[in-house]
Amino acid sequence: MISQNIAILGPGSWGTALSQVLTDNGHHVILYGDSPAQIAEINEQHTNKRFFKDIVLDERIHASTDLKEVLKNADTILFVVPTKATRLVAKQVARVLDHKVHILHASKGLEQGSHERISTILEEEIPAELRGEITVVSGPSHAEETIVRDITLISAASKNQKDAKYAQELLSNDYMRLYTNTDVVGVETAGALKNIIAVGAGALHGLGFGDNAKAAIITRGLAEITRLGVAMGAQPLTYIGLSGVGDLIVTGTSKHSRNWRAGDALGRGEKLADIEANMGMVIEGVSTCKAAYELSQALDIEMPITETIYKVLYEGLEPRKGILGMMRREAKQENEFD
Template identity: 45%
Template sequence: MVIDDFPTQRIAVIGGGSFGTALASVCANNGHDVSLIVRNSSQVTEINENHTNEHYLPGVLLHSGVRATTSEQCIAHSDVVLLVVPSHAMRETCKRIAPFLRSDVILAHATKGLELGTGARMSTIILDTCPTLSEQRLAVVTGPSHAEEVSRLLPTTLVVASASKVTAECIQDMLMNSVLRVYTNPDVVGAELGGALKNIIALGCGISDGLGYGDNARAAIMTRGLVEISRLGIQLGALYHTFSGLTGLGDLIVTCTSRHSRNWNAGYLLGQGFSLEEALERVGMVVEGVKTTKVALDIASKADVPMPIATAIGDILYAQKSPRIAVDELMSRTRTHEMELFLQETTTGWIFP
């Protein structure tokens, strides 16, 4: 069943994980010609014959128009390429597909992470490795969206960010239908950082919930976590208001409060006393926040941006600090103001000496 009638696009979705599969099904449902490029032949057989991808989306029936393949040749005939691969695989994937990209192709990615070692955002990696692609034909798909709900056609909102309004609106039209509302945004930096950094805070909320600390603690971590995301994002060139929207606050809420969230689940297991290795094994899929925490802390240190919550999470992940001790240390920090940035930038309220 096609929900809404949009001009047909030839779309290659690269990445047969949960979100790549969900977006491929959405595009097919919208009447587009969709090829889903996956890693192994058994996954191709399952998707094409059974219209399922049980490992990533158990119990979900995919649109029959999704055609899975292990070949990347279809990229050469695609109007739009949608990259939905883990952040650690982005650079190698782009190098591999670059020769297939048409000069007029639009490329969008939906990966929420930062590159370990370089700290690069995904769009930076894509432009570095795909020389025929211009910034004007690149977009980011982000926002509060669990693949499990997108694939079941439950009401969802997304954001498409691009330097080009035309490109953003092309992806908006490609995805939007009566259950998926898509907004556009020119702030690519903010969209990518909001999507990546919220995973760190989701780990923290999971840890807090695993410790049994309750709703008050979770609300504090989310709210002060958003402050840390905004601090670092603004320092790196993002627009402040982006973080109060869907790709900031919205994505933070859904990732910090849902059992669909891999990052929340990994954090919850850490709070329950499991080691990081045990937690990741039990989640069974990529937990982007683990690597993103290290990258973000390195960037924040160089930029002299304070991120106490992220630092505490990093201590738990990489220094084996007890979650309870980390929380105690956070709670006993030197007293401060909640609205310090606002107070420094305006003439209302208290004036700092």
């Protein structure tokens, strides 16, 4: 692939890691953010210490607070902003973008209130004549590992196979491998909903439970993620792929995961407000849990783990009591899938 001009919106941990991947691949990368101090640090010191204390970024990576400048010559726009900011940033892009581009996103969540997936938000806010089909980049990928060029395999999903193939070629290299997929609903819901289960897995650890409980919540969590996703139009097999079980494993078992760490702190008795204040980064599983719970109620989909985590986060249920309640649920056959 010939060198592309890539605008990455969101200089967080994953946006920064992807900027390094794309620069390694010979593309021209410019990061957009709204913090002048952070942008100056990236440009002048070639670091982003809020997220990576010991990493020196490639000097070819530039950053700016001027969205119009960032988009001026862009071939591709990669959204890596928190879910709650996606619609606002998309509106800003639509106002200043004056040519057609490829649009990718690498965020994971459901919008509060509307319960919409991120690609749907981008489709609504950015006119079709300015873009191709949205491509979702998602899978088991800790930024802390990708930025040091550890092996990472993820999915690129788009309604148009050609757009998915473009993302595959754009990002793939010796340590990053992408597989294409056309099940956008499945890839997005898997990436969003696994954060909820990761909060629960962390809580189990914080409460002192072991590997048996970890395996249980990941397995049964995957079952209810799949139930909701299929009800939304996803293909069941997507959930046993990289963006499904792969991402669930990496997020539900690792201290790199802010969702797991948040759950761990909840299990140890910390208050959610304190956890969010101390994290310094968005905990997508918290807001997504509310959206997913409301969506499951509207679609009449049974999601006992999500419901329990929702009650812990939003109704003050004590985590240990929540676990006991799930264990005492009516006995089921496993192939009932609920």
